Amino acid sequence: MADAPASAHLEHLLTGLNDPQRTAVAHGDGPLLVLAGAGSGKTRVLTHRVAWLIGSGHARSGEILAITFTNKAAQEMRERVEVLLGHSTRSMWVMTFHAACARILRAEAPRLGYTRQFTIYDQSDSRRLVKQCIEELDLDIKRFTPSAIQHQISDAKNKLRDAAAYSEQVGDYFERTVADVYALYERALHRMNAMDFDDLIGRTVDVLRLFPEVRDRYRATFRYVLVDEYQDTNHAQYELLQQIAGEHGNLMVVGDDAQSVYGFRGADIRNILDFQDDFPDAVTVKLEQNYRSTQTILDAANAVIANNRAQMEKHLFTELGTGDPIVVRELDDEHAEARYVAGEIERLVDEGLSRSEIAVFYRMNSQSRVLEDTLIRREIGYQIIGGTKFYERAEIKDAVAYLTLLANPQDAVSFQRVANTPRRGIGQTSLSRVLSHANTMGISIWEAAASPAEVPGLGAAAVKSIGRFMETMGALRARSDDHVPVGDLIDAVLHESGYYDWLEAERTIEAQGRIENLQELVEVAREFDATAEEGEDRLDVFLQQIALVADADTRQDDSGLVTLMTLHNAKGLEYPIVYILGCEEGLFPHSRSIDEGSIEEERRLCYVGITRAMRNLTLTSARQRNVYGAATYGMPSRFIGELPPELLDREEARGGWAAARAASIGGTAPRPRATSWAAGNTSGAPAPAGDTGGGGSWRVGEDVVHAAFGEGVVTSVEPGGVIVVRFAADRSERKLMAEYAPIERRG
DNA sequence: TAGCAAGCAATTTTT
DNA sequence: TTGCTTGCTA
Numbered sequence A: 001m002a003d004a005p006a007s008a009h010l011e012h013l014l015t016g017l018n019d020p021q022r023t024a025v026a027h028g029d030g031p032l033l034v035l036a037g038a039g040s041g042k043t044r045v046l047t048h049r050v051a052w053l054i055g056s057g058h059a060r061s062g063e064i065l066a067i068t069f070t071n072k073a074a075q076e077m078r079e080r081v082e083v084l085l086g087h088s089t090r091s092m093w094v095m096t097f098h099a100a101c102a103r104i105l106r107a108e109a110p111r112l113g114y115t116r117q118f119t120i121y122d123q124s125d126s127r128r129l130v131k132q133c134i135e136e137l138d139l140d141i142k143r144f145t146p147s148a149i150q151h152q153i154s155d156a157k158n159k160l161r162d163a164a165a166y167s168e169q170v171g172d173y174f175e176r177t178v179a180d181v182y183a184l185y186e187r188a189l190h191r192m193n194a195m196d197f198d199d200l201i202g203r204t205v206d207v208l209r210l211f212p213e214v215r216d217r218y219r220a221t222f223r224y225v226l227v228d229e230y231q232d233t234n235h236a237q238y239e240l241l242q243q244i245a246g247e248h249g250n251l252m253v254v255g256d257d258a259q260s261v262y263g264f265r266g267a268d269i270r271n272i273l274d275f276q277d278d279f280p281d282a283v284t285v286k287l288e289q290n291y292r293s294t295q296t297i298l299d300a301a302n303a304v305i306a307n308n309r310a311q312m313e314k315h316l317f318t319e320l321g322t323g324d325p326i327v328v329r330e331l332d333d334e335h336a337e338a339r340y341v342a343g344e345i346e347r348l349v350d351e352g353l354s355r356s357e358i359a360v361f362y363r364m365n366s367q368s369r370v371l372e373d374t375l376i377r378r379e380i381g382y383q384i385i386g387g388t389k390f391y392e393r394a395e396i397k398d399a400v401a402y403l404t405l406l407a408n409p410q411d412a413v414s415f416q417r418v419a420n421t422p423r424r425g426i427g428q429t430s431l432s433r434v435l436s437h438a439n440t441m442g443i444s445i446w447e448a449a450a451s452p453a454e455v456p457g458l459g460a461a462a463v464k465s466i467g468r469f470m471e472t473m474g475a476l477r478a479r480s481d482d483h484v485p486v487g488d489l490i491d492a493v494l495h496e497s498g499y500y501d502w503l504e505a506e507r508t509i510e511a512q513g514r515i516e517n518l519q520e521l522v523e524v525a526r527e528f529d530a531t532a533e534e535g536e537d538r539l540d541v542f543l544q545q546i547a548l549v550a551d552a553d554t555r556q557d558d559s560g561l562v563t564l565m566t567l568h569n570a571k572g573l574e575y576p577i578v579y580i581l582g583c584e585e586g587l588f589p590h591s592r593s594i595d596e597g598s599i600e601e602e603r604r605l606c607y608v609g610i611t612r613a614m615r616n617l618t619l620t621s622a623r624q625r626n627v628y629g630a631a632t633y634g635m636p637s638r639f640i641g642e643l644p645p646e647l648l649d650r651e652e653a654r655g656g657w658a659a660a661r662a663a664s665i666g667g668t669a670p671r672p673r674a675t676s677w678a679a680g681n682t683s684g685a686p687a688p689a690g691d692t693g694g695g696g697s698w699r700v701g702e703d704v705v706h707a708a709f710g711e712g713v714v715t716s717v718e719p720g721g722v723i724v725v726r727f728a729a730d731r732s733e734r735k736l737m738a739e740y741a742p743i744e745r746r747g
Numbered sequence B: 001t002a003g004c005a006a007g008c009a010a011t012t013t014t015t
Numbered sequence C: 001t002t003g004c005t006t007g008c009t010a
Helices: A008-014 A019-025 A042-055 A071-085 A097-112 A123-136 A148-156 A163-168 A173-191 A198-208 A214-223 A235-246 A293-303 A334-350 A365-377 A393-405 A412-418 A428-441 A445-450 A460-479 A486-497 A499-506 A509-531 A539-547 A593-594 A601-609 A657-664
Strands: A033-036 A064-068 A093-096 A117-121 A194-196 A222-226 A249-256 A283-287 A326-333 A357-361 A383-384 A562-566 A577-578 A613-627 A632-633 A648-652 A703-706 A710-718 A720-727 A733-737 A743-745
Touching: A008 A173, A019 A042, A019 A283, A042 A148, A064 A071, A064 A194, A064 A648, A071 A093, A071 A593, A093 A097, A097 A198, A097 A214, A097 A235, A097 A539, A097 A720, A117 A123, A117 A198, A117 A539, A123 A173, A123 A194, A123 A412, A123 A703, A148 A198, A148 A235, A173 A194, A173 A357, A173 A428, A173 A733, A194 A198, A194 A428, A198 A235, A214 A235, A222 A235, A235 A326, A235 A648, A235 A720, A249 A486, A249 A733, A283 A648, A293 A326, A293 A601, A326 A334, A334 A357, A334 A365, A334 A613, A357 A365, A365 A383, A365 A562, A393 A460, A393 A486, A393 A499, A393 A509, A393 A539, A412 A428, A412 A445, A428 A445, A428 A460, A445 A460, A460 A486, A486 A499, A486 A539, A499 A509, A509 A539, A509 A703, A539 A593, A593 A601
Parallel strands: A033 A249, A033 A283, A064 A093, A064 A222, A117 A194, A222 A249, A326 A613, A326 A648, A357 A562, A357 A577, A383 A562, A577 A613
Antiparallel strands: A613 A632, A703 A710, A703 A743, A710 A720, A720 A733
């Protein structure tokens, strides 16, 4: 492709960009890696790049495949590109990995023995099916939990290992069992004409690998491929990109290895770390200028992430100035923590800030509860991002399952979901009989249920109930064949299945809410009907589309609400004021992560959290916290210890923890367990208790015992009361606050 | 078959 | 502590 003609329009696409951004946007052909630090304007680079490719004549919009991880990001990218170009980009594929694959598979799945009506199972559907497979194999469900096995299977699929490949490399008994379930699960999925989320990627790779003519067609079509959040891709997605863009190499990936926080779902950070090895002629551009945060916040982020080993060198800077110190507060317990944050929010709002400028992050969803109570009591409006999503609500899943069954009668999971919802006398036993009859006869569950009298072992009552149910479903199916609008179809389903009647009969507020949710679903469908192209497969398209939408009821900006969410959900967002709660060892980093050795991912999560803040950042920890009803005691997170002290405004709660404890629980209360820090010091003053050897001046070489980490030796004494101890058990070196850590001199 | 109580486990989750 | 699954009883 010839060099771009220098036109005024192209210049306009480059103005206002810094040098590295410009280099990335105006990159010619060939692989390009953009290492985009937090807040460095990566979306800007991506959108300008797309516009530049079109504006410069490198590509027409139908030749661009731009991939994101969320629908929201895809939508935003498309909108911004359209603004830059000044025209619509309908022919451009700007969508998630899963949506792109679903679209390819709608066209190509028949090659793999699926129909175009294939159903997409979400995690919970898939888990049900896994569970059934476990039961079918007569395995001990307590030992082989559906979620653990599902995780294993998903893991394998993310690595493109099918059931056969998986069973070849199994080690222990558990894995061998997983292999059996995996094989059965795969057969079941195929028989039901269904795919799980992982299959969408994997089956697409299958098609491209098995049918070179198909692969060549997509290669020729997508001459330029762009990928956002590349650090979150898994191996299957990597391979997909190789298949489509590996040859022409016009692949631009944008990401930040420091923000890879989805390893537990299969994301493989090596994809981004090894990009230059995969594409030796790749151009790498680093975006290190941050347009979001103060230098103090960036220094903190840089300092924390510097403790990770595997990473690409980056150093964020800004021209926005130093800003305020980072506030670190240690509170007595989670209630005090919540009161502190609520009080600060009140103060800020009094000063004129909008609540929508404030966000509170935490590691676990369950942490929101205490804060919510406090916010409600103080009448501070808030919204929570995450939690149960619209399409995960039971009533929505029920309605969608009815529709899915109409579109794909092979789908036994949906069948079993709706057959007795609302209750109509078709119990689990009967359902199992129908299912196993279908399996032995080699017919679909729909066909089996259509002649209930032939199912062995069914009682007369069950035969009658199933007959009546199938009569309703048959009538609905006939209607769906007539291409009625999807909205009308859902309405008919909800009325004729008795679903509305059932909810109305409940006469509770919850049921009323469910009815409203269902009406919203009808509304969504009507909107779809209004925009969708006429065609006989509207229902299929609708179903496959909503299967891939997870954030229908997410965040609205500017609603004057404080925003609460997990750190994971915070990725990609920014707020002027940020609070990170629960910065305690065991909670953040989470003890499971510590056990599993994924500390670096936790640290990246911390990095993500810190870099969301624009102006003010506060980290809080609690000395005591109720976890699942039992008091636990944690010391401040190591991540706090990794923050340069000179950046901090750090204060402990008045009186010190021991005094607070003594005051709140009285002298007769049991002492904290041995794992608590400074156990044994109940004397009142904040911990410099010389008598236990917990305080005083430490010297390098001294032997210590830590309540949680065991025996170790002091390897360094640092300013600010920090000592570095190397522990014998795992040879790890940890920084500890000598004054507060649960350590004693050994000997 | 359905409803209730006891038992048990318990990160994070873009699709 | 909560929320879900399981097993027992009507």
